Amino acid sequence: MVDPMGAGLVAIASAIAVGATGIAAAMGEQMIGSAAIGVMAEDEGFFGKGLVMTVIPESIVIFGLVVALILLFVTLPALG
Amino acid sequence: MTKVIIAGSKDYLHVAIDVMHKHDVIHITDFVDEDEDFKIGKPHESITKLSERAVYLRSIASSLRIKGKEDIPNKYPEGAIIETIDAKTEQLDVEVSQVTDRISETESKIKNIKDKKRLLEPLKSFDLPLEQYRGYQSLAVFVGTLKGLPTINDITNNYELETAPYGRGQVISLFVPREFEDEILKRLQEQGYAALPLPQGEGIPKDMLVDLEAQLTELQSEKQKSEGDLDDLRKKHIEYILASDEYLSIETQKAEAPLRFASTKNTFIVEGWTPTKDLGSIESDLDGTTKGHVIVAVDTSEAVDVEKVPIALKNPMPSKPLEVLVRAFSLPKYNEIDPTKLMTFMYPALFGLMLGDVGYGLLVIALGLLVSRVIKSQGMRDLAKIGVYAGLSSVIFGFIFNEFFGVEPFGHRGLLTFIVYPAVPRLDNVLTLLIVTLVIGLLMLTLGYVLGFINEYRQHGLKHAVFAKVSWLMMLWGGTIAVALVLPAMSSGTGIQLSLGLIAGLVLLVVGFIFMFMGEGAIGIAELPSLLSNVLSYTRLLSIGVSSMGIALAVNKLSDALFFSKGGIFVIFGVLLLIAGHAINTVLGILDSGLQALRLHYVEFFTKFYSGGGMKYIPFGFERKYTEEK
Numbered sequence: 033m034v035d036p037m038g039a040g041l042v043a044i045a046s047a048i049a050v051g052a053t054g055i056a057a058a059m060g061e062q063m064i065g066s067a068a069i070g071v072m073a074e075d076e077g078f079f080g081k082g083l084v085m086t087v088i089p090e091s092i093v094i095f096g097l098v099v100a101l102i103l104l105f106v107t108l109p110a111l112g
Numbered sequence: 113m114t115k116v117i118i119a120g121s122k123d124y125l126h127v128a129i130d131v132m133h134k135h136d137v138i139h140i141t142d143f144v145d146e147d148e149d150f151k152i153g154k155p156h157e158s159i160t161k162l163s164e165r166a167v168y169l170r171s172i173a174s175s176l177r178i179k180g181k182e183d184i185p186n187k188y189p190e191g192a193i194i195e196t197i198d199a200k201t202e203q204l205d206v207e208v209s210q211v212t213d214r215i216s217e218t219e220s221k222i223k224n225i226k227d228k229k230r231l232l233e234p235l236k237s238f239d240l241p242l243e244q245y246r247g248y249q250s251l252a253v254f255v256g257t258l259k260g261l262p263t264i265n266d267i268t269n270n271y272e273l274e275t276a277p278y279g280r281g282q283v284i285s286l287f288v289p290r291e292f293e294d295e296i297l298k299r300l301q302e303q304g305y306a307a308l309p310l311p312q313g314e315g316i317p318k319d320m321l322v323d324l325e326a327q328l329t330e331l332q333s334e335k336q337k338s339e340g341d342l343d344d345l346r347k348k349h350i351e352y353i354l355a356s357d358e359y360l361s362i363e364t365q366k367a368e369a370p371l372r373f374a375s376t377k378n379t380f381i382v383e384g385w386t387p388t389k390d391l392g393s394i395e396s397d398l399d400g401t402t403k404g405h406v407i408v409a410v411d412t413s414e415a416v417d418v419e420k421v422p423i424a425l426k427n428p429m430p431s432k433p434l435e436v437l438v439r440a441f442s443l444p445k446y447n448e449i450d451p452t453k454l455m456t457f458m459y460p461a462l463f464g465l466m467l468g469d470v471g472y473g474l475l476v477i478a479l480g481l482l483v484s485r486v487i488k489s490q491g492m493r494d495l496a497k498i499g500v501y502a503g504l505s506s507v508i509f510g511f512i513f514n515e516f517f518g519v520e521p522f523g524h525r526g527l528l529t530f531i532v533y534p535a536v537p538r539l540d541n542v543l544t545l546l547i548v549t550l551v552i553g554l555l556m557l558t559l560g561y562v563l564g565f566i567n568e569y570r571q572h573g574l575k576h577a578v579f580a581k582v583s584w585l586m587m588l589w590g591g592t593i594a595v596a597l598v599l600p601a602m603s604s605g606t607g608i609q610l611s612l613g614l615i616a617g618l619v620l621l622v623v624g625f626i627f628m629f630m631g632e633g634a635i636g637i638a639e640l641p642s643l644l645s646n647v648l649s650y651t652r653l654l655s656i657g658v659s660s661m662g663i664a665l666a667v668n669k670l671s672d673a674l675f676f677s678k679g680g681i682f683v684i685f686g687v688l689l690l691i692a693g694h695a696i697n698t699v700l701g702i703l704d705s706g707l708q709a710l711r712l713h714y715v716e717f718f719t720k721f722y723s724g725g726g727m728k729y730i731p732f733g734f735e736r737k738y739t740e741e742k
Contacts, residue, residue: 079440080439080440080441080442080714081441081442083440083707083710083711083714084441084711084714084715087707087708087711087715088715090652090708090711091645091648091649091652094649094651094652094655094656095648095651097652097655097659098546098648098651098654098655101542101546101654101655101658102542102543102546105539105542105543106542106543
């Protein structure tokens with residue numbers, strides 16, 4: 033029998049993991065993205081590099097997502 | 113690529129240029145360092161005439177709205193252009209300007225009539241003929257707009273006033289004796305009076321308007337007819353115009369070519385690069401046409417700067433579309449490994465791992481095939497072909513994960529219970545798949561470091577290659593062994609056993625670190641955490657897959673709970689929700705999986721071995737679209 037309180041806390045924890053990292057990634061990408069667009073206005077050839085730079089902070093939210101997945105699919109079953 | 117120097121007598125300069133241009137293989141290195149002996153060459157004297165013709169022709173093309181990208185069924189023979197270009201362009205100019213002049217004349221007439229109509233419009237409710245509004249000695253006339261009705265009874269009763277509603281206010285025509293003019297004007301202005309200019313002409317405004325309307329219709333049909341004539345001219349001459357524009361571009365390119373050569377008083381020298389396989393044919397052709405007056409010398413000196421070698425990617429047909437992804441990052445340098453062939457397998461594999469769903473995969477294939485048929489841009493076509501590969505891979509992984517638009521199609525829980533095979537549903541195997549993605553990351557990084565070792569070895573020798581790449585490889589695997597042995601022991605709480613494996617891992621880690629420090633110094637330490645984050649980054653293969661599956665699942669559950677369970681008319685809404693939801697998820701899936709797979713290549717994989725920065729190979733020549741060589 034899963035403790036409903038514990039299960040709820042795990043769900044909230046995974047929500048925070050995804051939500052907070054999502055905000056952080058968005059803040060990073062916002063700055064890099066606008067700079068990348070600026071460079072591309074000067075020289076279209078920077079598209080590839082700009083894209084790479086822009087998605088670098090995306091790792092943060094991916095890590096958050098992994099933490100959430102582990103919480104939901106590994107920790108939560110272990111509770112019950 | 114072979115570095116060539118082509119030199120010869122100036123008498124044969126233009127013959128040599130013709131031959132080089134026809135072969136379309138020599139990437140010319142522009143000559144810039146002028147000195148006393150070597151000067152930059154002079155363009156052919158025909159250049160002025162050519163530019164004049166081009167300007168002339170392009171102005172005709174723009175009046176005929178020819179943009180220069182149209183397709184024509186047959187190529188135009190170049191010989192037919194050379195002889196007739198002057199006479200024919202002149203004749204064309206006469207024909208076209210006759211029509212365009214007629215059109216602009218009609219347009220100015222139309223504008224005049226519209227102006228007049230605009231002025232007459234407010235007066236159309238008054239029956240007074242236009243000529244009676246002016247020419248009075250003793251009367252002042254006010255024609256204009258007002259916010260409300262004028263109140264002038266306290267000034268004089270001796271007036272003639274007509275009003276009609278107009279817009280949000282009134283239009284008035286007011287006749288008063290001249291002596292009250294100033295006082296009335298002041299009063300009217302207080303009520304927001306704005307005088308209307310009276311148009312020229314005679315007659316009752318209403319009748320004049322009817323008359324003008326008729327004229328306008330006539331002029332507009334006249335204009336339409338002239339535009340039809342222009343369209344006929346366009347159809348008749350488009351092939352000729354496109355072809356001669358191309359001809360002029362080619363001739364200009366040839367005439368300007370000497371500006372890129374070095375020249376002395378009697379000779380010219382061209383420095384450039386050509387693919388080695390094309391060397392023989394251009395050499396013999398130049399020799400033949402100039403009777404040995406122009407020679408091709410091959411520069412085999414070792415001291416060639418690799419940064420200056422132009423790069424033409426050479427890949428087998430199935431890998432060609434992937435070149436667009438490599439070019440978007442940067443072209444490889446001459447002695448660098450071109451990753452296109454590897455990407456042909458790895459990119460679709462990573463994409464499929466993320467969007468592993470039979471249904472979405474089939475949709476992606478269909479979209480890819482559609483785009484590669486319909487769209488003409490080469491870049492988009494290449495992307496569409498990559499989409500087909502990626503879709504195929506998605507279908508394969510869809511079978512492995514047993515997913516079809518978020519539903520399990522096979523197996524005892526699925527729709528078709530009679531087909532059972534060992535599938536790996538993602539939601540049931542999160543931890544296993546997480547480890548699989550980490551292993552994929554490890555393997556890709558290892559491959560990256562191995563390729564990096566080869567590149568470094570070619571560019572800077574063995575010692576540098578060991579310090580720069582083997583060091584990282586040792587740390588990567590040493591760290592992995594250590595973590596793999598320590599982590600399970602820590603989580604189960606059994607305590608860490610100092611096994612032989614663990615010692616080996618730690619030794620690898622330390623030796624790798626020392627090598628790295630010797631090779632890159634303290635700056636390398638700052639790079640250390642990236643090793644861990646690079647490997648962890650591959651977990652996105654699972655996370656993005658699971659989130660795309662989550663959306664599909666949500667769409668299915670929602671449409672079932674909200675609509676299908678209620679039956680009747682609601683089934684239609686359910687189907688609509690399914691279509692919309694899965695369409696959005698397909699777009700998201702393509703964008704996200706596509707970009708993330710690309711990122712795993714660019715950021716995690718390429719940085720281990722690839723720096724790029726190669727110069728594009730642009731042969732001296734022209735890709736003819738509208739003309740045939742004589």
